[in-house]
Amino acid sequence: MRKVRLTAIMAMVLISLSSMSCKDTKKENNKDNHLHSEINQGKMDISNSAMNSNTQNSVEQKVLTNYIALKDALANDDNANAKELGIILAQSLKSFDSSGFSSNEKLELNDIIENATEQAEHIGYSDIAHQREHFKILSKDIIDMVAITGTKMKVYEHYCPMYDNKNGGAWLSMNEEIRNPYFGNKMLKCGEVKREIN
Amino acid sequence: MKLVKIISWITLISFAVIQFFPVDYNQSKTIPQTDFMIVNKVPATVYKTLQVSCYDCHSNNTFYPWYNKLQPVAWYLEKHINDGKKDLNFSFWGDYSDRRKKSKINSIINQIESGEMPIYSYTVIHRNAIISKSDKEAVIKYMTSLKDSL
Numbered sequence: 001m002r003k004v005r006l007t008a009i010m011a012m013v014l015i016s017l018s019s020m021s022c023k024d025t026k027k028e029n030n031k032d033n034h035l036h037s038e039i040n041q042g043k044m045d046i047s048n049s050a051m052n053s054n055t056q057n058s059v060e061q062k063v064l065t066n067y068i069a070l071k072d073a074l075a076n077d078d079n080a081n082a083k084e085l086g087i088i089l090a091q092s093l094k095s096f097d098s099s100g101f102s103s104n105e106k107l108e109l110n111d112i113i114e115n116a117t118e119q120a121e122h123i124g125y126s127d128i129a130h131q132r133e134h135f136k137i138l139s140k141d142i143i144d145m146v147a148i149t150g151t152k153m154k155v156y157e158h159y160c161p162m163y164d165n166k167n168g169g170a171w172l173s174m175n176e177e178i179r180n181p182y183f184g185n186k187m188l189k190c191g192e193v194k195r196e197i198n
Numbered sequence: 199m200k201l202v203k204i205i206s207w208i209t210l211i212s213f214a215v216i217q218f219f220p221v222d223y224n225q226s227k228t229i230p231q232t233d234f235m236i237v238n239k240v241p242a243t244v245y246k247t248l249q250v251s252c253y254d255c256h257s258n259n260t261f262y263p264w265y266n267k268l269q270p271v272a273w274y275l276e277k278h279i280n281d282g283k284k285d286l287n288f289s290f291w292g293d294y295s296d297r298r299k300k301s302k303i304n305s306i307i308n309q310i311e312s313g314e315m316p317i318y319s320y321t322v323i324h325r326n327a328i329i330s331k332s333d334k335e336a337v338i339k340y341m342t343s344l345k346d347s348l
Contacts, residue, residue, distance in 0.1 A: 111295040119301065133308055137301045 074181035086123030116141035154198040160191040216269040224260040232292030255282030258289040
């Protein structure tokens with residue numbers, strides 16, 4: 001009998017405690033979110049103004065070079081290496097500065113960079129199937145970026161019609177020879193050269 | 199027998215103590231103009247599916263049944279919500295650029311199609327969040343048309 005009473009008391013204490021702790025933090029929530037967005041804004045401002053146009057060209061090259069290295073890692077089915085390169089690419093994308101471009105181009109470039117950075121970050125911690133999903137979106141971003149910025153290096157746009165349930169996927173490469181980043185060893189040669197860009 | 203008794207007391211007491219640790223509840227009073235459901239004309243079935251199966255972790259409004267307010271469930275949920283909102287927040291849909299919307303829709307379609315979302319650890323408790331085959335098709339069809347319209 002004593003045991004039963006003890007358990008009942010314990011249960012009541014528990015219930016009252018948990019209902020008390022429910023009320024605490026609603027208010028803080030909004031304030032917190034606001035603070036976070038302010039911090040993010042601050043970060044963006046720094047990266048936008050830190051670069052000048054002389055260094056910009058090399059940033060574009062760096063983005064492209066890191067992207068191509070990532071492409072090679074995926075073609076080699078190298079999940080771990082692709083993770084590292086995704087992180088590196090995200091960093092170089094973050095240092096991109098669109099201030100030297102016309103206002104239309106700037107808008108588009110900012111969208112591209114923001115989207116591409118997110119894809120690269122995901123590649124930094126995903127399994128290889130996910131990496132490839134994000135790489136498809138990333139490739140479109142980088143192709144669109146190059147269309148605006150141009151490139152000193154000669155690059156090729158390749159296309160594999162089989163990837164993504166035959167929706168297809170494109171990528172950029174320094175070499176004409178196809179080495180498919182979407183299928184890797186499974187179908188390394190699948191794909192075609194769409195065009196040369198330089 | 200005595201040991202069992204001690205252990206169960208310790209468990210019970212620590213369970214009681216952790217109830218004092220606060221959690222940031224993911225709830226806002228107003229639905230912003232940037233919400234997916236306001237920005238887009240969403241058909242009723244798709245609306246319901248997204249609300250029940252996605253919005254808990256991918257919006258600023260989580261529905262909290264009583265067990266979600268108990269620790270350590272609330273902690274566990276909090277982490278999921280933060281991660282979920284970072285990747286996709288339907289409440290701020292209107293703030294995404296068209297390019298970003300398209301990427302998000304691609305990921306939404308892929309994840310729902312492959313059954314990765316809603317994640318198992320969520321549906322194992324929230325049984326009603328499991329998306330039926332026909333609802334799945336409806337969401338994917340709607341998302342595809344939305345993507346093409348961007």
